[in-house]
Amino acid sequence: MGGGVTAIEQTEAVRPRGTRLPRRARRNQLLGAAQEVFVAQGYHAAAMDDIAERAGVSKPVLYQHFPGKLDLYLALLDQHCEALIQSVRSALASTTDNKQRVRATMDAYFAYVEDDGGAFRLVFESDLTNEPAVRERVDKVTNECAEAICDVIAEDTGLSRAESMLLASGLGGLAQVVARSWLHSDRSVPRDQAVQLLTSLAWRGIAGFPLHGTDQH
């Protein structure tokens, strides 16, 4: 249907063309421009020309900072993968009260999907998951987050590691999917209330499992 299908939403004006920047600053600017384009269009639809134009720079400059398109993408991906893992770990370490742990972790996911102009899409909605290097990063994120949650679960319940990992994957998946779902919704439920509601759901679910020693399920 009519018009503007391929047009990019220009959230920010194209940089003035012809300014000279020190190497490090230029690199960061290129990363920023690349992120905007990758987030808006995905990996495949994003052209190196688009990224160069977005940064107000010509294509060879891009290749003087990054060997290729994939490297550029991986640089961004690594950055944001690490951010989520650290954020989840911090949330789990922020308290020893397990219910507050659930709340903090849920909030971490919500904060993550709201930050950085949609950078989470590189991790959770990548269109390059068939590339082994990308697959590896994405799997690493879900695994490390699940492991972090699993540590707490295995510690505080009598469940086996495999069972704890299943529960941890489920809770991580719940948080990830629902945070994205909330982000795309009309936000008639404010973030704090959504986090509260989902914390109730998750906490009631996980708190019912047996503690140390007891072995009934």
Place this chain on the structure above:
Amino acid sequence: MGGGVTAIEQTEAVRPRGTRLPRRARRNQLLGAAQEVFVAQGYHAAAMDDIAERAGVSKPVLYQHFPGKLDLYLALLDQHCEALIQSVRSALASTTDNKQRVRATMDAYFAYVEDDGGAFRLVFESDLTNEPAVRERVDKVTNECAEAICDVIAEDTGLSRAESMLLASGLGGLAQVVARSWLHSDRSVPRDQAVQLLTSLAWRGIAGFPLHGTDQH
């Protein structure tokens, strides 16, 4: 890194070349071949040549049955989207006991990811989500499934529709992510036990919300 990057895992021998088939049968065979290739390689890495070769047919035949690559992909996508929606709806309608509803729905997701040689990847791990037609289908699946779950939640708790949708999205996300996670795991936890475990998690979580009339949360 060493060899065989572009090689396809040939799970089944390439069809004998030169057989003549009636039009309808050929179409179905092409759909089958396309599904195998799309599942194994994703949309972008899958070449029309690969699909034709897989079916033991030359490329023009492919184009005599489908106008283009996207149409072929959408035909498969529609098929499997509808399958999941129906499966979830059936699970929810299979009983009036809410705990059994949770169990049946969880099992539906597990069954879905195990069926059809990984066809679920077209829905949950598509690398074409930037294509509006694909995005629409995928969103429709998650939405319809969440709506179906939401109906039950909104019916049996005093929560608003928006809040119920959040919980429904969360539970759907939980089931989807954990089913995929279990599928890729070493399966040291057998499917029935995994379903049981996650049913406990989800049911304990959702059962704690207020019933009709009562309004404490």
Place this chain on the structure above:
DNA sequence: ATAGCCGTGGAGGTCAAGATCGGCGTGCAG
């Protein structure tokens, strides 16, 4: 002030992959 240097820019090569054109063989109707 001036000569040299380094980073920038536009134009072009290469290649993979989607889409297509004319010819071949087989089976059936007359």
Place this chain on the structure above:
DNA sequence: CTGCACGCCGATCTTGACCTCCACGGCTAT
């Protein structure tokens, strides 16, 4: 027997996207 229709194939065209080659302009050292 002969002509026709149908299904199929090899070979080719074209587009688009990633990735480099020759000219330009501002900074530095003497």
